[in-house]
Amino acid sequence: MMSSQAQKGLVFKEEEIFGRGSQGRTGYSLPAFGCPTMDPRKLLSDDSLRIELEGFPRLSEPEVIRHYTRISQWNFSVDTNFYPLGSCTMKYNPKVNEAIARFTGFTNLHPLASDDHAQGTLGLIYDLGLWLCEITGLAAATLQPAAGAHGELTGLMMIRAALQMRGNARSTVLLPDSSHGTNPASVIFCGYKPKTLTSNENGMINLNELEEVMDDSVAALMITNPNTLGIFESKMLQIAKLVHDRGGFVYCDGANLSALIGKTKFGDMGIDVAHLNLHKTFSTPHGGGGPGAGPVVVTEDLEPFLPVPVVIKENTSYIRDFARPKSIGRVHSFNGNVGVLIRAASYILTMGAEGLVEATEAAVINANYIRARLIDHYFMPYKGETLHELVISDKWQNEYSVTTFDIAKALIDRGFHPPTIYFPLIAKGALMIEPTETESKETIDEFCDAMIEIAELAKSNPEKLLKSPLNTVRSRLDEAAAARNPNLRCDFCG
Ligand SMILES: *Cc1c(COP(=O)(O)O)cnc(C)c1O
Numbered sequence: 201m202m203s204s205q206a207q208k209g210l211v212f213k214e215e216e217i218f219g220r221g222s223q224g225r226t227g228y229s230l231p232a233f234g235c236p237t238m239d240p241r242k243l244l245s246d247d248s249l250r251i252e253l254e255g256f257p258r259l260s261e262p263e264v265i266r267h268y269t270r271i272s273q274w275n276f277s278v279d280t281n282f283y284p285l286g287s288c289t290m291k292y293n294p295k296v297n298e299a300i301a302r303f304t305g306f307t308n309l310h311p312l313a314s315d316d317h318a319q320g321t322l323g324l325i326y327d328l329g330l331w332l333c334e335i336t337g338l339a340a341a342t343l344q345p346a347a348g349a350h351g352e353l354t355g356l357m358m359i360r361a362a363l364q365m366r367g368n369a370r371s372t373v374l375l376p377d378s379s380h381g382t383n384p385a386s387v388i389f390c391g392y393k394p395k396t397l398t399s400n401e402n403g404m405i406n407l408n409e410l411e412e413v414m415d416d417s418v419a420a421l422m423i424t425n426p427n428t429l430g431i432f433e434s435k436m437l438q439i440a441k442l443v444h445d446r447g448g449f450v451y452c453d454g455a456n457l458s459a460l461i462g463k464t465k466f467g468d469m470g471i472d473v474a475h476l477n478l479h480k481t482f483s484t485p486h487g488g489g490g491p492g493a494g495p496v497v498v499t500e501d502l503e504p505f506l507p508v509p510v511v512i513k514e515n516t517s518y519i520r521d522f523a524r525p526k527s528i529g530r531v532h533s534f535n536g537n538v539g540v541l542i543r544a545a546s547y548i549l550t551m552g553a554e555g556l557v558e559a560t561e562a563a564v565i566n567a568n569y570i571r572a573r574l575i576d577h578y579f580m581p582y583k584g585e586t587l588h589e590l591v592i593s594d595k596w597q598n599e600y601s602v603t604t605f606d607i608a609k610a611l612i613d614r615g616f617h618p619p620t621i622y623f624p625l626i627a628k629g630a631l632m633i634e635p636t637e638t639e640s641k642e643t644i645d646e647f648c649d650a651m652i653e654i655a656e657l658a659k660s661n662p663e664k665l666l667k668s669p670l671n672t673v674r675s676r677l678d679e680a681a682a683a684r685n686p687n688l689r690c691d692f693c694g
Contacts, residue, residue, distance in 0.1 A: 353386045455477040484544070607665070
């Protein structure tokens with residue numbers, strides 16, 4: 201049954217494409233060929249020929265285009281509206297960086313091209329490495345890792361190699377309980393045991409506890425700064441000294457660098473290794489599993505362990521150096537996800553040093569503005585000022601049986617993507633909001649108005665929140681059943 205009527209205004213229902221079309225319909229028509237044709241069955245063996253699929257839909261071009269375009273309109277993206285996922289930096293990425301990444305000089309380069317045929321791309325990799333070192337205050341970089349988690353593993357492997365050379369790789373890595381889930385996973389992947397540190401009432405590392413557990417079994421402390429609560433670890437120098445004095449390394453998860461660029465540097469905080477997520481802070485759109493890049497920056501001491509190849513400059517040429525005996529080896533094919541590196545280089549160049557500092561300031565001001573507008577309406581488990589993101593909770597709304605989940609769904613009805621929910625785990629019923637620097641005051645005010653309206657509705661008419669979302673193609677789903685028993689075939693639109 202055709203069901204092309206609107207579901208809500210101009211949001212269209214859309215059924216499975218297999219239910220559409222009719223025999224003989226075709227997607228294109230061309231004039232008769234002016235050259236002789238041959239029956240493909242005479243040219244190709246049977247196993248190379250496409251088998252006619254039973255029930256394969258026969259559709260016109262506009263039917264195909266409308267089908268996919270309508271489905272795409274059910275998606276929400278940062279090009280649609282505000283997308284304040286905390287610990288994700290869902291910022292708007294300027295289209296100019298996309299255009300530059302598509303320059304044919306970059307896109308047509310064969311991955312096996314020799315160094316002298318790849319000077320432009322190698323030069324870009326070299327320069328971007330220098331810029332990331334300047335931004336982080338560290339000495340050397342690899343741009344190969346394909347994601348934040350991959351960067352974590354690469355950094356930890358370098359720490360392991362360095363400790364191994366000293367004679368003992370040690371066994372444990374310390375992590376705060378607010379850390380991103382990829383941190384303990386990378387620790388285990390690298391053959392270490394994760395040991396959790398309990399955050400203090402300000403959401404920071406407890407120095408006394410660190411003092412107690414930091415011994416010669418500990419390879420590294422893996423920290424996030426600003427941490428996953430959006431709070432700056434102000435005791436960073438003491439923390440680093442403690443770890444270094446007892447022979448460990450300090451790893452910093454720099455996935456979200458929006459709060460620091462141009463303000464402070466990892467190198468000045470006693471950090472030995474860090475990864476950055478170019479697909480968060482440096483203008484590659486993320487989410488949906490597209491390619492990313494998680495460059496790793498290190499101190500001079502760790503530089504010999506960088507993965508191969510390292511791009512170096514000799515006179516005026518860029519070459520890939522493989523002759524690095526202490527290297528941990530390759531972590532990615534070819535040169536990493538180069539398209540992401542090009543976007544980052546383009547972003548840094550178009551922003552300029554001053555622009556990057558302004559972006560940092562705007563990201564922090566935006567988060568603190570939201571904090572100020574919501575502080576009388578939502579419980580905030582950590583009292584200190586925040587950097588680029590903030591954590592609030594549903595504690596006050598729980599009195600009316602309204603939960604974080606209901607708040608998130610109610611935001612959808614008001615046109616906003618919900619923030620990160622129920623994370624970090626140490627804040628019960630958390631909503632973690634990261635506005636980023638790219639949002640205007642008007643957008644942020646609309647979001648805050650919606651949040652305040654929801655908080656008020658929770659008091660006056662909580663029932664109204666329990667059925668949201670109502671303005672979407674599908675309303676509240678049984679999410680547990682959907683995750684355990686996914687039905688990817690469409691009875692979705694029936
Ligand atoms: C996103 C994120 C990661 C993981 O990055 P991926 O690219 O998804 O692997 C790690 N740590 C923090 C703090 C993050 O926000």
